[in-house]
Amino acid sequence: MVKRSFDNKVVVVTGGASGIGLAVAWRFARAGAICALLDMDETRLEQCEREFVEAGYPVMTRRCDVTRRADCEAAIETVIERFGGVDVLFNNAGITQRSAFVETRIEVYERVMAVNFFGALYCTKAAIDSLIRRGGLIISNESIAGLAPLLGRTGYAASKHAMHGLFTSLRSEVRDKGVHVMVVCPGFIKTNLQDRALGGDGEVTRHPQSRIGRQDTPEHAAEIIFRGAEREKDLLVLTAVGKLGYWVSRLAPG
């Protein structure tokens, strides 16, 4: 199989200022891509930009709150104006929630859906014409919570199931237009989000869900995501097993 090349390709990463998003951006940059990092966290974005420039990689950073449709549209438009188009959209910006259903306010559900689901929808809508023109790739960073229930995270799981429905259905719709959609379902990756959800390192081993595997590093997850993108995989399920980790891919139905 011919591998996709990312040399000189324009890669947009939402939530690109930390964790998995940032590690994925570095991996694509090392492969010759031009990265556009979108995030709400301006301080981190500035630091990321400095580090990319110091390393000699082309980069653009832009503050973008993915819950605001206008922000997403303006950010994608700026990327297109500056670099000519979008080749890869990594929908990654996300937040989590961990609280019992009876104790969780509706506003928490609204916020989780706004970031995880609507953010990905707005960015994809804004970039789709360019992605079609350039035969691009959409990567939806979901979760194992998008495939199965996750105890105490009803809002998070619902938002990731919603993403899963959107992107697996979109795959069938845009395949004939030359756009590939890859879905990524990480297990436990050591990032700020996961630290907040599990209450820090100490709790990881006690958390019942951690039985499915240890925490993996964002860098290792990024390597697997990159290789999956090169090979146009449909689905990557990332769970850490020992130091090596493994990845599973399968063809989606339809």
Ligand code: NAD
């Ligand atoms: P992270 O907290 O390190 O990164 C998330 C990034 O998203 C941050 O930079 C944050 O500023 C940004 N962000 C949050 N709200 C935003 C908004 N409204 N607009 C723009 N940017 C926003 O966490 P991470 O673990 O790297 O998470 C990245 C993605 O991976 C998330 O979608 C998460 O659900 C998914 N994921 C993570 C794990 C894990 O174990 N870490 C497991 C499964 C799925």
